[in-house]
Amino acid sequence: MVSVLDPVVLLTLAWLLVLFAVVFQYRWGSLPPARALVVVSAALFWLAYSLTQLSSFLAAPFDDVLVGLAGLLLLAGATSFVRWWRRRRASTHS
Numbered sequence: 001m002v003s004v005l006d007p008v009v010l011l012t013l014a015w016l017l018v019l020f021a022v023v024f025q026y027r028w029g030s031l032p033p034a035r036a037l038v039v040v041s042a043a044l045f046w047l048a049y050s051l052t053q054l055s056s057f058l059a060a061p062f063d064d065v066l067v068g069l070a071g072l073l074l075l076a077g078a079t080s081f082v083r084w085w086r087r088r089r090a091s092t093h094s
Contacts, residue, residue: 008057012050018043034091037084044077
């Protein structure tokens with residue numbers, strides 16, 4: 001059984017909290033869209049990394065599912081990073 005105070009679990013929960021806070025601040029207008037994209041991108045990258053670390057504590061079929069989910073989160077993080085990069089380039093070249 002994994003302890004809740006294990007650093008891997010705490011890191012995963014921390015990045016989930018960061019994602020929740022970014023969405024909350026963006027929704028209520030206190031966070032600009034460009035900054036929200038880069039923070040969400042970083043949080044998704046680190047959440048994917050945390051989930052791969054967490055998968056070592058699970059049994060055979062569940063660890064594969066968690067690694068697959070981490071791969072999807074990595075892809076989503078890369079997509080949001082590319083969107084941020086394109087938005088930033090478009091604003092500097094205008």
